[in-house]
Amino acid sequence: MNKPKLILFTGFLGSGKTSLLLKVARYLAGQKKQCAIIVNEIGEIGIDNLQMKKMGYDVWELFGGCICCTLAASLEDTIEQLTKNYVLEYILMEPSGAADPGALYQPLHHCQFTDDQINNVFIMDPTRVEMFEAVLQPYLQSAIPLANITVINKIDVASVEEIETSNQVIKKYNDKVPILKINLNRLDENQIQQIIKRKVEKEHVSEYL
Numbered sequence: 001m002n003k004p005k006l007i008l009f010t011g012f013l014g015s016g017k018t019s020l021l022l023k024v025a026r027y028l029a030g031q032k033k034q035c036a037i038i039v040n041e042i043g044e045i046g047i048d049n050l051q052m053k054k055m056g057y058d059v060w061e062l063f064g065g066c067i068c069c070t071l072a073a074s075l076e077d078t079i080e081q082l083t084k085n086y087v088l089e090y091i092l093m094e095p096s097g098a099a100d101p102g103a104l105y106q107p108l109h110h111c112q113f114t115d116d117q118i119n120n121v122f123i124m125d126p127t128r129v130e131m132f133e134a135v136l137q138p139y140l141q142s143a144i145p146l147a148n149i150t151v152i153n154k155i156d157v158a159s160v161e162e163i164e165t166s167n168q169v170i171k172k173y174n175d176k177v178p179i180l181k182i183n184l185n186r187l188d189e190n191q192i193q194q195i196i197k198r199k200v201e202k203e204h205v206s207e208y209l
């Protein structure tokens with residue numbers, strides 16, 4: 001059966017999920033990999049009118065070879081329809097930043113995705129790390145242990161202290177997960193590959209900028 005790899009972009013509201021998802025999608029499309037994008041609200045991602053009405057809900061074509069659909073239908077139905085109708089190598093998915101990513105795993109397991117086939121990329125906005133620590137402990141406690149790789153982004157606008165605190169917060173909840181520190185506006189191919197492969201070549205980047 002056609003079983004795509006699933007990349008989940010998790011992280012609290014405004015952390016940078018859509019920005020990273022779109023960069024990875026563009027990269028994969030450039031590599032001629034067939035991929036689908038599933039987001040909560042289509043408006044968020046800024047896709048325009050290449051709209052096809054298929055499968056009973058809205059589907060958009062994106063970046064030559066990508067498909068995008070909303071979660072208007074249930075997640076399980078969406079994935080089932082996508083895998084039935086398209087030969088996909090990747091599904092890229094952005095759940096709502098307000099939702100607990102843990103809640104996704106049961107429907108994904110129902111779709112026969114094993115944990116190995118799910119790459120959960122957790123994105124941490126270091127500029128808001130103090131607020132996260134103060135009020136978002138339950139979210140972090142649930143989301144970070146599920147991550148296969150974590151990304152501290154916005155290093156172009158965060159202080160060295162904020163980056164280091166983010167590093168420590170991630171390690172507190174998951175001391176094994178690789179951590180990649182990036183400026184999403186200057187993401188390079190090598191960094192995208194590290195995210196896809198869930199492997200960070202150098203944990204401690206000496207220069208952040």
Ligand SMILES: Nc1nc2c(ncn2[C@@H]2O[C@H](COP(=O)(O)OP(=O)(O)OP(=O)(O)O)[C@@H](O)[C@H]2O)c(=O)[nH]1
Pocket residue numbers: 011012013014015016017018019020044096097098153154155156157182183184185
């Ligand atoms: N300077 C800087 N800005 C970034 C970086 N990554 C993301 N941003 C900005 O952060 C803002 C939020 O990014 P999004 O990608 O929309 O975040 P999101 O997690 O999808 O947000 P929601 O879907 O609302 O939860 C945008 O204005 C991005 O341009 C980065 O590395 N550096």
Ligand SMILES: [Mg+2]
Pocket residue numbers: 017018019044094
């Ligand atoms: Mg978003």
